[in-house]
Amino acid sequence: MTTTENELVPAPATRAPEVAVPEAAVVAEAANGDGSAVPAGEVGPKIPAEAVIGTEPAAETPDSMDDDAVESIESTESVVEIVVDDVVVDEVVVGGSIVVDEPDEPAEVDTVERAEKSPDEPQPHRELGLQDDEYEKIRSILGRRPTRSELGMYSIMWSEHCSYKSSKVHLRQFAEKAPQSDRMLAGIGENAGVVKVSDHLAVTFKVESHNHPSFVEPYQGAATGVGGIVRDILAMGARPIAVMDPLRFGDPEHPDTARVLTGIVAGVGGYGNCLGLPNIGGELSFDP
DSSP: OOOOSOOOEEOOTTSSOEEEOTTOOOBOHHHHSSSOBOOTTOOOOEEEHHHHHTTSOOOOOOTTSOTTTEEEEEEOSSOEEEEETTEEEOEEETTSEEEOOOOOOOOOOOOHHHHHHOTTOOOOTTTTTOOHHHHHHHHHHHTSOOOHHHHHHHHHHTSHHHHOTTTHHHHHHHHHHOOOOTTEEEOTTSSSEEEEOSSSOEEEEOOOOOHHHHHHSHHHHHHHHHHHHHHHHHHTTOOOOOEEEEEEESOTTSHHHHHHHHHHHHHHHHHHHHHTOOEEEEEEEEOO
């Protein structure tokens, strides 16, 4: 890239910082198609920096350029960066000017101290899936409103997917009604159940419910359900050898049933096949 010996003209004080190059001639193959220079004084087309620099190394900064205005010109194989007053400009206007946008003001960090001083600040708890009573419970636990980060964490941990808020009342019965047995080596509360089948062998079982993720994104929701089972089996020190897929759907005439069914079936098979785990059985049920 070459330039004439013109100085850079500072931008008016009322606009964003600007570098005007009224008589510069810039060699840009993308501008004229033949590698010729845009004549001095003509305003060429606006082209991306990589079109100007191409794969050629950038020329050294001419001695005539104002070192205080342009601190450096740096390049890679595809990008040329012009740094003006500590702001990187990565776009070139041939024969025209380069406008440098003012950097955005950083957002204020919502710290605990700030949360204590702004108890009535509105927060999007409903948009994050939290009910009004759940939000009030969070405030009661913390003794103040949650920070933005805390609210996001609570919304995840108290979500249907993580806390089983609609089904835990039923799942709890597995622990309450399970008969006592010395064969049960690990049960509710562990990553997976472990059952003793001999003096030297135990079998690990895990059931994963991925209702909500499978409704939102059928293939990935079901696939990661299998992944969660495999993860929890491994966490108990066992080796997974097979998977099964008992599937429960709603009304077969409901449009959501048709929307999710094929993706869920494919997701279960796809994840198991990737790991080399055979699907040795399953069942399918609809609840109208």
